[in-house]
Amino acid sequence: MHPVLQLLSARAAGRWATIPFMSFAINAIAGRTPLVLDSPHSGVDYPDDFGHACDMPLLRTAEDTHVEKLYDFAPQLGAAWIEALFPRSYLDANRNTTEIDESLLDEPWPDPVETDPVVLAKVRLGKGLIWRLTDDGLPIYKRQLSVAEVQARIDRCWKPYHQAVRAAIDAAHDRHGYSIHLNCHSMPAVASSHATGNPGMVHADFVLGDREGTSTDPRLSRAVGEHLQGLGYGVSYNHPYKGVELVRRYGDPARHRHSLQIEVNRKLYMDEQTLELNEGFQPLKRDLRTLIERLLGLDPREL
Numbered sequence: 277m278h279p280v281l282q283l284l285s286a287r288a289a290g291r292w293a294t295i296p297f298m299s300f301a302i303n304a305i306a307g308r309t310p311l312v313l314d315s316p317h318s319g320v321d322y323p324d325d326f327g328h329a330c331d332m333p334l335l336r337t338a339e340d341t342h343v344e345k346l347y348d349f350a351p352q353l354g355a356a357w358i359e360a361l362f363p364r365s366y367l368d369a370n371r372n373t374t375e376i377d378e379s380l381l382d383e384p385w386p387d388p389v390e391t392d393p394v395v396l397a398k399v400r401l402g403k404g405l406i407w408r409l410t411d412d413g414l415p416i417y418k419r420q421l422s423v424a425e426v427q428a429r430i431d432r433c434w435k436p437y438h439q440a441v442r443a444a445i446d447a448a449h450d451r452h453g454y455s456i457h458l459n460c461h462s463m464p465a466v467a468s469s470h471a472t473g474n475p476g477m478v479h480a481d482f483v484l485g486d487r488e489g490t491s492t493d494p495r496l497s498r499a500v501g502e503h504l505q506g507l508g509y510g511v512s513y514n515h516p517y518k519g520v521e522l523v524r525r526y527g528d529p530a531r532h533r534h535s536l537q538i539e540v541n542r543k544l545y546m547d548e549q550t551l552e553l554n555e556g557f558q559p560l561k562r563d564l565r566t567l568i569e570r571l572l573g574l575d576p577r578e579l
């Protein structure tokens with residue numbers, strides 16, 4: 277069943293108590309296993325108050341289009357599922373709220389702003405909490421945003437998203453003594469000019485990011501990578517994507533909380549120009565299902 281229908285059926289059955297957060301900006305489905313999946317970048321509900329200037333086709337290149345469809349079987353297997361319905365270009369849930377690009381604002385930001393030069397590199401690429409530039413380096417706005425406007429996006433999108441991810445991981449960890457959080461993304465076949473620090477890079481089939489073993493036990497990351505390699509895919513670790521805010525914030529392998537970023541190459545399942553699914557979609561989805569089933573049978577404390 278589609279996650280939204282499942283959510284509606286949960287409401288019909290009076291099971292709201294099992295769903296921690298309700299928001300028009302996210303879709304959250306409670307789990308019953310140690311597994312939590314989230315998709316922060318696949319949202320396509322473009323809000324009326326966005327006020328962007330660039331064309332929609334360009335704006336849509338920011339999406340991890342269709343990632344929610346690749347994993348839509350996961351809730352039936354008992355994994356918790358959290359999905360942003362708002363677009364990444366409106367607010368990037370995989371950023372901290374301190375990653376503010378003040379050049380985009382018409383007044384100073386009243387709260388602390390990031391000072392770490394490594395983190396600031398993303399803001400300089402135009403990819404802070406609120407994006408200034410597309411992956412091709414073109415401006416998203418022809419105006420400056422107000423502080424109140426950005427604060428409203430944080431309240432409506434960032435806060436419910438992070439509350440739901442945290443609650444799902446806490447619930448999984450409470451039930452089972454460990455949690456495995458897969459932070460699900462997709463990447464273009466070739467990196468655009470302003471997407472990463474590696475423009476023009478040809479990406480592997482999968483890139484697994486555990487922030488150099490600090491957000492997931494590296495043995496677990498290897499188990500995921502070896503499963504994918506066994507299916508015939510090419511896998512890279514931590515390059516060019518090592519994992520960002522959602523795995524940094526919730527991963528704590530010493531406490532048996534594992535958060536792994538999984539980037540899948542869009543060429544495997546879609547046409548990057550038309551955004552249509554291609555013939556690779558169903559085989560890829562079947563393979564991802566075997567990965568989820570493998571993880572459901574794996575206790576990382578025994579690795």
Ligand SMILES: [Zn+2]
Pocket residue numbers: 317340460461462
């Ligand atoms: Zn993404």
